[in-house]
Amino acid sequence: MKCLFVTVGTTSFDDLIACVSAQDSLQIIKSLGYSRLVLQIGRGTVVPEPFSTESFTLDVYRYKDSLKEDLQKADLVISHAGAGSCLETLEKGKPLVVVINEKLMNNHQLELAKQLHKEGHLFYCTCSTLPGLLQSMDLSTLKCFPPGQPEKFSTFLDKVVGLQK
Amino acid sequence: MAGALILAALGGGTVAVFIALRLWVVFHHQVVPRESLSLLVVAGSGGHTTEILRLLGNLSNAYSPRHYIFADTDEMSAHKIRSFELDRAERYSSTVYTTDRIPRSREVRQSWLSTVLTTLYSMLYSFPLTFRLKPDLVLCNGPGTCVPICLSALLLGILGIKKVIIVYVESVCRVETLSLSGKILYYLSDYFVVQWPTLKEKYPKSVYFGRIV
Numbered sequence: 427m428k429c430l431f432v433t434v435g436t437t438s439f440d441d442l443i444a445c446v447s448a449q450d451s452l453q454i455i456k457s458l459g460y461s462r463l464v465l466q467i468g469r470g471t472v473v474p475e476p477f478s479t480e481s482f483t484l485d486v487y488r489y490k491d492s493l494k495e496d497l498q499k500a501d502l503v504i505s506h507a508g509a510g511s512c513l514e515t516l517e518k519g520k521p522l523v524v525v526i527n528e529k530l531m532n533n534h535q536l537e538l539a540k541q542l543h544k545e546g547h548l549f550y551c552t553c554s555t556l557p558g559l560l561q562s563m564d565l566s567t568l569k570c571f572p573p574g575q576p577e578k579f580s581t582f583l584d585k586v587v588g589l590q591k
Numbered sequence: 592m593a594g595a596l597i598l599a600a601l602g603g604g605t606v607a608v609f610i611a612l613r614l615w616v617v618f619h620h621q622v623v624p625r626e627s628l629s630l631l632v633v634a635g636s637g638g639h640t641t642e643i644l645r646l647l648g649n650l651s652n653a654y655s656p657r658h659y660i661f662a663d664t665d666e667m668s669a670h671k672i673r674s675f676e677l678d679r680a681e682r683y684s685s686t687v688y689t690t691d692r693i694p695r696s697r698e699v700r701q702s703w704l705s706t707v708l709t710t711l712y713s714m715l716y717s718f719p720l721t722f723r724l725k726p727d728l729v730l731c732n733g734p735g736t737c738v739p740i741c742l743s744a745l746l747l748g749i750l751g752i753k754k755v756i757i758v759y760v761e762s763v764c765r766v767e768t769l770s771l772s773g774k775i776l777y778y779l780s781d782y783f784v785v786q787w788p789t790l791k792e793k794y795p796k797s798v799y800f801g802r803i804v
Contacts, residue, residue, distance in 0.1 A: 509638050509764040576646055579649065
């Protein structure tokens with residue numbers, strides 16, 4: 427059972443939620459083989475009605491203490507450009523589509539999503555281009571995301587503060 | 592308006608004096624070998640706290656005790672720190688940490704001028720706190736709350752009370768431009784760490800190891 431997880435973090439992103447839950451998007455999502463769609467909608471005011479049929483389930487919630495489980499179960503993640511969401515998804519090795527909120531154009535968080543896109547770790551679009559991208563993208567072209575290296579920092583810090591090895 | 596200008600000049604002047612004194616302190620600083628050191632961590636909020644805890648997760652227990660400071664309105668950080676330390680206590684038998692709250696020095700989108708005012712105001716809290724804790728090392732990654740703490744730590748050095756090493760790690764979110772606290776602390780920190788090559792090029796004094804969170 428393939429699962430698509432959409433997350434907006436602690437903010438709200440009504441345009442994205444409205445876009446993915448629209449009838450034609452649902453058709454595309456089904457046609458790509460997904461049988462479950464989970465929406466984490468945060469503070470949003472667009473609240474789609476959950477439903478469950480034999481072939482497809484839509485779940486909707488605002489927040490959970492941890493999104494770990496939903497990320498883990500997802501085969502594809504669609505996320506806002508928040509750094510936390512992007513990094514957490516990539517670290518779990520999940521394919522990621524970042525949707526830019528055009529109403530927050532000067533948001534510095536975009537810097538990270540843009541850079542990760544440039545390096546080939548994620549797809550990047552706006553609400554209006556999302557349905558097209560979902561149909562045309564090839565997940566196998568995404569580059570694997572190497573983990574960060576905090577040990578380099580701790581080695582450096584040990585040295586400059588004078589901790590003996 | 593005139594009052595505003597005087598305040599801005601005052602703020603600018605204070606920063607200039609700090610930079611000058613800072614250079615002097617840096618030139619007279621040597622690495623002292625030691626077995627352990629006390630660490631003051633300024634937990635920024637949200638993603639900043641998550642990032643700094645990741646860095647702490649990799650530090651040995653020689654960094655003890657750990658003193659955490661966060662904004663008084665920041666329940667999320669309080670919670671994250673508690674669960675981080677609970678987890679750590681399971682791995683290390685003798686682990687010591689404290690927490691303190693200070694007023695938030697800058698809300699998102701606050702103007703420059705009122706930032707100077709609230710920063711001066713939070714110095715009233717930060718300095719006695721930093722003086723009481725007398726850390727060997729301050730580790731921070733923004734946003735605003737860390738500026739008054741670093742200024743206080745610097746003041747301890749300038750007054751000859753204690754030489755505090757200040758390490759600032761710019762958030763992984765910053766690929767091409769520094770945050771406001773980054774721009775200030777680039778001049779005031781002993782070590783300034785960035786996580787993307789573009790920033791290393793723009794700010795040559797910074798230290799770069801690639802992505803560390």
